[in-house]
Amino acid sequence: MNNRGYSCYSIACPLLPLAGWVLLCLAASGTAVFVSTDGWYEALEKPALNPPAWLFAPVWTTLYIMMGLSAWLVWRKGGWKIQGRPLGWFLLQMALNAIWTPVFFGLHWIGPAFVEISILWMVLLWTIVLFFRTGILAGLLLVPYFLWVSFAAYLNFALWRLNA
Numbered sequence: 001m002n003n004r005g006y007s008c009y010s011i012a013c014p015l016l017p018l019a020g021w022v023l024l025c026l027a028a029s030g031t032a033v034f035v036s037t038d039g040w041y042e043a044l045e046k047p048a049l050n051p052p053a054w055l056f057a058p059v060w061t062t063l064y065i066m067m068g069l070s071a072w073l074v075w076r077k078g079g080w081k082i083q084g085r086p087l088g089w090f091l092l093q094m095a096l097n098a099i100w101t102p103v104f105f106g107l108h109w110i111g112p113a114f115v116e117i118s119i120l121w122m123v124l125l126w127t128i129v130l131f132f133r134t135g136i137l138a139g140l141l142l143v144p145y146f147l148w149v150s151f152a153a154y155l156n157f158a159l160w161r162l163n164a
Helices: 015-034 053-075 079-106 110-134 136-140 143-162
Strands: none
Touching (some): 015 053, 053 079, 053 110, 053 136, 053 143, 079 110, 110 136, 110 143
């Protein structure tokens, strides 16, 4: 029995929790099923900095993997018993991340989606602070995600203003 409370006799055993955290983060992309295919988004007036559609999948996949690695690094420093607070904030920001897609793309609620992503931005910022307190690498791995969410918030706001 190791210090995390489970038996581990395989070299792969330490990688199972890592895989779990990464899969949890990748699961947030499952809300993409709510993206409408009715041409709504394509018909919106876009800001000048709107990236091409093909860019989103590779960026989000990379960010989700980095997020999973970051959470795993925090989890390794004591599991839920010791790291429950930062991991709880991490799960909250993941839930907010997953909610934004159906609000924006599914319901076409651009204004409420901006409010939601603003809350995500604040929760994510606090999560990063808590992760930095646990380990530099854990915090650093969330910085690109924070920058992308900041950019997404700008896009959301610009789309709201341009299409109100």
